[in-house]
Amino acid sequence: MLNHFLAVFMARNREFFRDTSSWAWNVIFPVMLVVALTFAFSDDNKTLYKVLVLPAVNEAALPDFFATQHIQFIDAGSREEAQLKVERHLVDMLIDLDQRRYLINETNTNGYMLERVLAGTGGADFVKESVSSRAVRYVDWVIPGVMGMNVMFASLFGVGYVIVRYRKNGMLKRLKATPLTAFEFLAAQVASRLWLILLISSAVYAGTNYFLRFTMNGSYLNLFLLFALGAICLISLGLVVAARTSSEELAGGLLNMLTWPMMLLSGVWFSMEGAHPWLQKLAWLFPLTHVTEGARAIMIDGAGLAGIAHHLIFLAVLSALFLALGSKLFRWDQN
Amino acid sequence: MTALLEVRKLCKTYDTLCAVDGIDLTIDGGRCFGLLGPNGAGKTTTVEMLEGIVTPTSGDILYRGKPLGDEFRRRAGIMFQSTALQDFMKVREALQMFAAFYPTTRDIDSLIRQCALGEYLERDVRRLSGGQRQRLLLAIALVNDPDIVFLDEPTTGLDPQARRNFWDLVKQIKAEGKTVVLTTHYMDEAYQLCDELVFMDHGKIIAQGSPRDLLDSCFGDVILTLPCGLVPASLRDALGTCREHDGLLEIASQDVNATLAQLLGAGISLEKLKIRERNLEDLFLELTGRELRH
Numbered sequence: 001m002l003n004h005f006l007a008v009f010m011a012r013n014r015e016f017f018r019d020t021s022s023w024a025w026n027v028i029f030p031v032m033l034v035v036a037l038t039f040a041f042s043d044d045n046k047t048l049y050k051v052l053v054l055p056a057v058n059e060a061a062l063p064d065f066f067a068t069q070h071i072q073f074i075d076a077g078s079r080e081e082a083q084l085k086v087e088r089h090l091v092d093m094l095i096d097l098d099q100r101r102y103l104i105n106e107t108n109t110n111g112y113m114l115e116r117v118l119a120g121t122g123g124a125d126f127v128k129e130s131v132s133s134r135a136v137r138y139v140d141w142v143i144p145g146v147m148g149m150n151v152m153f154a155s156l157f158g159v160g161y162v163i164v165r166y167r168k169n170g171m172l173k174r175l176k177a178t179p180l181t182a183f184e185f186l187a188a189q190v191a192s193r194l195w196l197i198l199l200i201s202s203a204v205y206a207g208t209n210y211f212l213r214f215t216m217n218g219s220y221l222n223l224f225l226l227f228a229l230g231a232i233c234l235i236s237l238g239l240v241v242a243a244r245t246s247s248e249e250l251a252g253g254l255l256n257m258l259t260w261p262m263m264l265l266s267g268v269w270f271s272m273e274g275a276h277p278w279l280q281k282l283a284w285l286f287p288l289t290h291v292t293e294g295a296r297a298i299m300i301d302g303a304g305l306a307g308i309a310h311h312l313i314f315l316a317v318l319s320a321l322f323l324a325l326g327s328k329l330f331r332w333d334q335n
Numbered sequence: 336m337t338a339l340l341e342v343r344k345l346c347k348t349y350d351t352l353c354a355v356d357g358i359d360l361t362i363d364g365g366r367c368f369g370l371l372g373p374n375g376a377g378k379t380t381t382v383e384m385l386e387g388i389v390t391p392t393s394g395d396i397l398y399r400g401k402p403l404g405d406e407f408r409r410r411a412g413i414m415f416q417s418t419a420l421q422d423f424m425k426v427r428e429a430l431q432m433f434a435a436f437y438p439t440t441r442d443i444d445s446l447i448r449q450c451a452l453g454e455y456l457e458r459d460v461r462r463l464s465g466g467q468r469q470r471l472l473l474a475i476a477l478v479n480d481p482d483i484v485f486l487d488e489p490t491t492g493l494d495p496q497a498r499r500n501f502w503d504l505v506k507q508i509k510a511e512g513k514t515v516v517l518t519t520h521y522m523d524e525a526y527q528l529c530d531e532l533v534f535m536d537h538g539k540i541i542a543q544g545s546p547r548d549l550l551d552s553c554f555g556d557v558i559l560t561l562p563c564g565l566v567p568a569s570l571r572d573a574l575g576t577c578r579e580h581d582g583l584l585e586i587a588s589q590d591v592n593a594t595l596a597q598l599l600g601a602g603i604s605l606e607k608l609k610i611r612e613r614n615l616e617d618l619f620l621e622l623t624g625r626e627l628r629h
Contacts, residue, residue, distance in 0.1 A: 007435035011421055011428065018423035169419030174475075177386060177413040178436040179405060333388065 004180050008188035012162075016196055026200050030150040034208045037142055049110050050091040050273070052076035054098070061097045064121035071114070074273060086111075087133045088300065090141075090271055093118075100125060106132040136300055140215040143208070144295030145268030147201055151227060152262060152288050154197045155234035156241070156255050159189055163242035164251040167334060176332035186327060190235050197231045198224070217302030223295060225305075229312055230291035233319040237287070239326030246334040262288040290314050338397075339364040339483060339514050340385060345394035347380050347538075354380040356538035357394070364482070367505070367515040369529030371522075371615075373623050377538040378518050379416075379487065385516065386413050386485050398483075409437060412481035414472045416488045420460045426471055427456040430478060437479035450474040450504065466497030473504060483514040490524060502527055522615035532615075536623050546615060553621055554613040559586040559594060561608055570601050 016023055049071045056075045059066040066073060076082040076094060085091045086103050092110035094103040095118070102118060104111030111130075118126060166172045175185060202224075208214075241254045265272065265279060266288035272280050283289045294311035297303035305312070342360035346353070355377045362368045370378045383389040385396060387403045398407040420429050430447070434440045447453050450470040455463060463471060469489055476484055486505065490498040498521075505528050509515060519525055525532060526546050534542040534549075542549055560583045571577045574597060576587040588594040591610065598605060 003435045007432045011424065011432050014428065015421050015423050166419075166421075170415060170417055171419050171421065173388060174413075174415060174418045174420075176388060177408070177411070177415075178433065179408045179438075180436050 001184060004184040005188050005191075008180070008185055009192050012189060012192040013196070016192070023196075023200070026150075026154055027204060030146060030204045031208055033146055033150075034139065034143060034204075034212070037139055037146070048072055049093075049114055050074060051093045051095060051114060052082045052085065052091050054079060054082065054094065054096040058097055062118075062122050065118055065123055068117055068121060071117070083131070084301075085273070087131050088136050090136075090273065095123075095126070099127075101127045101129055103129045103131065106130050136215060139212055140300065141296065142269065143205075143212075143214050144299055145266070145292040147205060147227070148230060148266070148288050148291035148295060149263055149268050150204070151197055151201060151231050151291065152234050152259060154200070155193065155231050156238040156259060158193050158197070158238070159235050160238035160242040160251055160255050161248065163189065163239070164245055164248055167242075167246045167332070168248060172332045173334075182330050182332065183327065186239060186330060190232070190239070190323075193235050194228065194231050197235075198228060201227060214299065216299050218298035219304070222303075222305055222308065223298050226291060226294045226298065226308060226312065226315075229315040229319065230287060230294075233287045233315045233322065236319050236322030236326055240322050240329065243326050243329035244331050262286045265289075267292050287315060287318055338362060339399065340516075341395075341397040341400075342385070343395045343397075345381070345384060345396065346392045347377075347384060347389065348392045353538050355384070355391075358535075358538075358540050360533065360540070362483075362514060362516065364514050365509075365512050366530040367509050367517060367528050369525040369532040370516065370518045370535065371520075371525055371532055371619065372535035373619075376535040376623075378535050381535065382485060382487055382516065382518050386411065388413075409439075409479065410482045412476035412479060412484040414469075414476040414484070414486050414489055416491065418472055422461065424460050425457050426452055426460060426463070429460055429471065430474060433475045434478045439480060440478055441480040443478070446474050446477060449507065450477075451500075464497075465493050466500065469493060469497070469501060470504070473501070477508070481513065483516065484508060485516045487518050488520065489517070490519070490521065498524070522619060526615050534619070534622050541622050542618075549618055550613055550615070553618055556587045556589045556613065557591060558611050558613065558617075559588055559591070559608060560584065560611070561586070561598075561603070561605075565603050565607070566598075567601075570597070570603075573597060 051071055051073050052075075053073050054076045057066065057073045074091070079096075082091075082094045083103060086094050086105050086108075089105060089108050092104070092108055093114045096102070102115070102123070104115055115128065118124075163172070209216075237258065238255075241251060241258070245251050245254075261282075265283040266286045267283065268288070272283055275283075290311040294303075294308040297308050297311075301307070338361045340360070340362040342358060344357050344359060345355055346357050347355040358381065370382055372378045380389060384391050387396075387407060396403055398410075424432075430443055434443060447456065450473055452467070452470060452474060455467055455471075460468070460471065473486075473489065476486075489505075490501050493501065502524065505515060505517070509528075515528070517525070517528060529546060531545055532543065532549060533540055542553075544552070563579055563582055563584045566574070566577075566584050566586075571584070574586050574588075574594060578585045578587075586594060595605065598608075
């Protein structure tokens with residue numbers, strides 16, 4: 001059994017590494033993306049100001065302030081979370097209408113601007129509170145999402161598309177005629193893709209980190225574990241997509257249908273804070289959301305395993321579900 | 336003695352189409368068994384059921400008296416008509432990968448020699464010529480030293496030299512005592528290689544036997560050919576069954592001396608006369624009533 005697994009595993013690895021254009025793209029694309037984002041957002045010139053409001057937005061309380069354009073007012077939820085967001089520069093101000101207080105981050109220039117706006121629009125009597133913590137650069141905030149997104153594309157297309165191609169060109173039919181079992185074949189595909197993704201992701205991270213020095217307040221081991229589980233989950237989802245189809249066009253369409261919503265709604269590029277609640281609930285179902293949020297928690301907040309346990313559990317459960325479904329649905333040939 | 340492969344009342348239905356309609360077959364060990372028929376006759380479906388690739392709708396297939404299972408997969412070698420191997424894979428690696436799937440294998444070096452792959456071992460499988468590629472696929476089919484080898488149209492698309500080279504390989508396999516199940520559209524190939532033939536059409540077996548027995552039972556005549564212009568229409572009825580084909584008149588004769596005497600009596604020059612025996616292509620057309628559908 002191990003012989004069967006290793007034969008397919010090694011063959012798939014060789015195929016990947018010999019296809020230089022493919023693996024080079026797997027490395028170059030995320031590096032280009034990170035570098036481009038670093039330059040594009042180096043001045044952090046957000047045009048929209050974000051203000052969290054406690055207990056909730058109430059325009060009657062400060063009509064002129066709430067009427068100010070280019071400021072997004074968001075219901076704050078819990079005070080602890082809201083304060084953390086001000087500390088992380090995820091929002092620019094927290095205002096408490098009941099206690100007539102506001103909180104800004106001294107190192108956030110937007111906070112100063114909002115403070116001036118508040119004073120001039122009926123909030124001059126509000127008591128100032130402040131924190132001072134280093135701004136999280138956009139690149140620090142975005143790198144977990146970009147890495148997660150790269151894992152998502154490499155997992156889904158790297159397994160889904162490849163298996164569909166094997167089925168279409170008759171490779172799977174030929175393997176079916178041998179003592180190789182479907183489990184051995186699928187396990188080899190998952191293992192091969194998993195270690196290649198982790199290898200390349202580690203290389204991309206190390207390479208870009210050398211120049212950009214990302215914020216990393218947590219454990220690299222935990223980050224590795226999270227990405228490994230995320231990759232297993234997304235590879236398994238790729239197996240489900242590739243379980244039966246022999247049409248590369250259909251597989252491409254299905255994979256795009258899965259990747260685009262995740263890319264847009266999993267908080268890769270911008271915080272989903274303030275998005276419609278049902279969009280946030282939808283995003284919570286996406287594996288990429290858990291990879292991205294978990295990685296941010298590790299890298300920016302220094303979260304330990306306990307802090308990301310809910311992400312890990314969700315990814316593990318989803319992986320088991322997708323693996324079971326993919327194995328159940330899998331067909332060698334086109335019948 | 337138990338047959339190597341035995342088929343009972345085998346059926347395969349796709350929606351409303353009955354591709355294979357209750358066939359019975361017995362394939363004995365050490366023989367080359369040919370499956371012939373026009374396109375759509377059901378032979379590919381039949382052979383894929385025999386290979387264990389397609390599940391029958393009903394009926395039984397027994398290998399050494401037992402249903403197809405793990406033992407069959409270990410002891411069967413299969414060469415599909417079209418099989419892609421992994422991209423960027425080299426010839427040696429392809430052989431090694433497939434060898435890893437089996438508990439017992441042939442010596443790879445002797446297989447490489449037998450299939451004349453020595454010069455191409457480090458070549459990407461996508462860069463092989465048609466003949467080299469078919470030899471590699473045959474080597475893969477033989478890597479587990481199988482009892483039974485399925486060859487599905489193995490020489491389609493090959494040039495005459497490559498085809499004859501492939502025939503020699505199949506003859507070597509037969510000489511090693513292996514059972515060969517061959518599907519082909521080339522009647523000369525079937526005649527050269529097969530000990531027993533089955534003709535299929537519309538999902539049923541329409542004739543079965545050795546090539547010689549089938550020809551003898553179907554035909555008692557030989558074919559005389561002459562250019563059409565030499566034989567006047569008025570004489571053709573008297574000569575018996577005549578058919579025009581590619582500018583030649585084919586005269587089916589059960590008494591060659593009498594036919595020749597008729598032609599000479601009519602003053603027809605026999606300088607361009609050719610006489611040939613009936614062949615499997617004649618039999619094919621006789622049985623299926625259609626032109627070959629390559």
